[in-house]
Amino acid sequence: MDWGYIFKYWIVTLVLAPILSQIIKDMGIIHRDKTIGLFEMFPEALQAGMMLSLPTLLLYLFVYHIAERSTLKTIWVKLIVILWTTIGICLTLYLLDSGLILPIGSYYIIASAVCGLLLKMKRIPKEEVDCDNT
Structure with missing residues (x-):
């Protein structure tokens, strides 16, 4: 499995969420007074997001490690990580x-x-994983 996927997923999620909140706030989709624009304070939002998401990151690193050894299809691994x-x-x-x-x-x-x-x-074929572990 591609361990870089997890870290890309984590970082891009932390960067995209404040941008998404600002877009929704500026478009007025939800009442402006009830929407938080996290992009206005992006460095603080990114720092807080990183600190608060560390336990979740560790959890889905563990889950990803288990899924790596399984025969699950890639889409199922992605859905499990998202869940x-x-x-x-x-x-x-x-x-x-x-x-x-x-x-x-x-x-x-x-x-x-x-x-x-x-x-x-990227999914590494199981044969290559088995060869690396021996």
């Missing part, structure tokens, strides 16, 4: 303040789904 990311986002924001799940978590969940599905994951 664990969504659970991690919701759990982290719930522990901080449950009121943050909808106004902030929704952008990170959308960004993680987009990144997870669009980023390419």
Whole structure:
């Protein structure tokens, strides 16, 4: 499996979510007073996102390691990673303040789904993995 996928997925999700929140705020899709524009404070949002997402990153590194050894198709591995990311986002924001799940978590969940599905994951044939482990 492509371990670079996980780190690209993590970084691009953390960068895309503030941009997405600003676009939605500026377009007025949701009431402007109820939408948080995270891009206005991008360095702080990126730093906070990195710190708060470390436990989730460790969790889906573990899940990815298990999935790497399985015979699951790539799309299923991607969906599992997206699911664990969504659970991690919701759990982290719930522990901080449950009121943050909808106004902030929704952008990170959308960004993680987009990144997870669009980023390419290289799959190493099982024979090559077995040869490397012996």
